[in-house]
Amino acid sequence: MKRHLPCILLFLIFSTNPLFPQKHLLPIPTFSDTIESWSDSILHTLSFDERIAQSIMVYAYSDKGIRHEVEITDLIRKYKIGGLLFFPGNPEKQAELTNFYQSQSSLPLLIATGAENGPGLRLDNVIEFPYQMSLGAIQDDSLVYQLGIEIAKQNKRMGIHMNLIQVADTNSSPDKTAMYMNGMQESGILATTKYFPGFLAGYDLLLFSEDVPVTIEEIKKAIANNLITREDIDNKCRKMLEYKALAGLNKYVPIRMENIGKNLNSLSAQVLNYKLIENSITLLINKDRIIPVKRLDTTKIATLFIGSEHLTEFQETCNKYTRITNFNRTEKTNDKQQEKILQQLDSFNLVIVGLGNLSQHAYRNFGITDDTKDFL
Incomplete structure (x- = not known):
């Protein structure tokens, strides 16, 4: 049985609100x-x-x-x-x-x-x-x-x-x-x-x-x-x-x-x-050491971008490394179309998922909807 190994590349940019200790405050200029x-x-x-x-x-x-x-x-x-x-x-x-x-x-x-x-x-x-x-x-x-x-x-x-x-x-x-x-x-x-x-x-x-x-x-x-x-x-x-x-x-x-x-x-x-940008990219989890992706000549790879109906720069960049089949899903994608995407992805060894339309705000769950989570 083939495994789906989604690699989700997220650029989550948001803010937090800690109270800084006094020692870190900048000096008042004279x-x-x-x-x-x-x-x-x-x-x-x-x-x-x-x-x-x-x-x-x-x-x-x-x-x-x-x-x-x-x-x-x-x-x-x-x-x-x-x-x-x-x-x-x-x-x-x-x-x-x-x-x-x-x-x-x-x-x-x-x-x-x-x-x-x-x-x-x-x-x-x-x-x-x-x-x-x-x-x-x-x-x-x-x-x-x-x-x-x-x-x-x-x-x-x-x-x-x-x-x-x-x-x-x-x-x-x-x-x-x-x-x-x-x-x-x-x-x-x-x-x-x-x-x-x-x-x-x-x-x-x-x-x-x-x-x-x-x-x-x-x-x-x-x-x-x-x-x-x-x-x-x-x-x-x-x-x-x-x-x-x-x-x-x-x-x-x-x-x-x-x-x-x-x-x-x-x-x-x-x-x-x-x-x-290069120095901020963070690898949170690397299960089975899937990154960097190996055996590009024999691994059947697909990209799935959630949040755009058009080919994204993320997908175009992936395509520069090897032959890749690209899929897209948006909020307009209905259940029937969604099921078809899943059936097609079943034939790939590796599925790389990208998320778009994200939010920097935690109270918005960073733009990741329940529907997106269920689909993933």
Whole structure:
């Protein structure tokens, strides 16, 4: 009786939430006399409302049209907000808008994005590096550090000063996480971590403000009710200005527009991405030492890809090694078609299964449905 030996190649990329021990926390940066002098000189020129506004960042998009751009410009000119948080869009357009918004602001804007695996997470046609769970599988920690450096390089090319990393967990490895963030910070990018939309009152930045004037008035009410003090506002504004200077905004230079796409997708970025993926592939179980597959000339092999009705890159790659018969199954495959696939697979010595349409979320069972499990 012939055995079916399914080899399932899964690229599961997801995040976990351990609390890192204190010893792994990154050091709080200190500011030079030059930075402190610059921030104090700016602070004394600001009205109280403007000091509040320096701690406010608002959403900015590069693909929402002229009405959105006018709204952002008005907030910059009228309220002197502290910065912008860019989300999905086009790299060239975002760079163009960043230069324009900076030109409209009397103070340099702190530009942020939320891209734990690089600007490619948010921007079209930009290389996207592996997610954090994959990084946790890499044994060579220096590659994770190099990734932090490369992401910092990409962000700086886009005029981005802060990377709000939603999830930095590298497979419950705080040391890797620290190396990843150190790579960014040592290259001049401010790096934050964890679930930044959940920041509570008492932090130095207010993100996602949907109504800047109302936000300012509510903070002033909090002062009137003795919940916070004017000194608190001054300290937060001063810190915001110090971080701007730390990011180089005390010597602001506009983004150079030439070759942005080429620079973001540099050869060094592509080589690093290949190394990261190669080093993250993990063999969990190798029953009967079936991997590497031997006797390619005599073993009758089939691939079954679940999640696509078309021939996948996974199957095409398998076909480069030997003659292989390919099968596909999707959620549209009915019971009769499923039974036919199983009957056909019965004649093969080895069936290699690939899964697609996976999720990085555990609460979704990583995209593996009960129907898929039953079929396997």
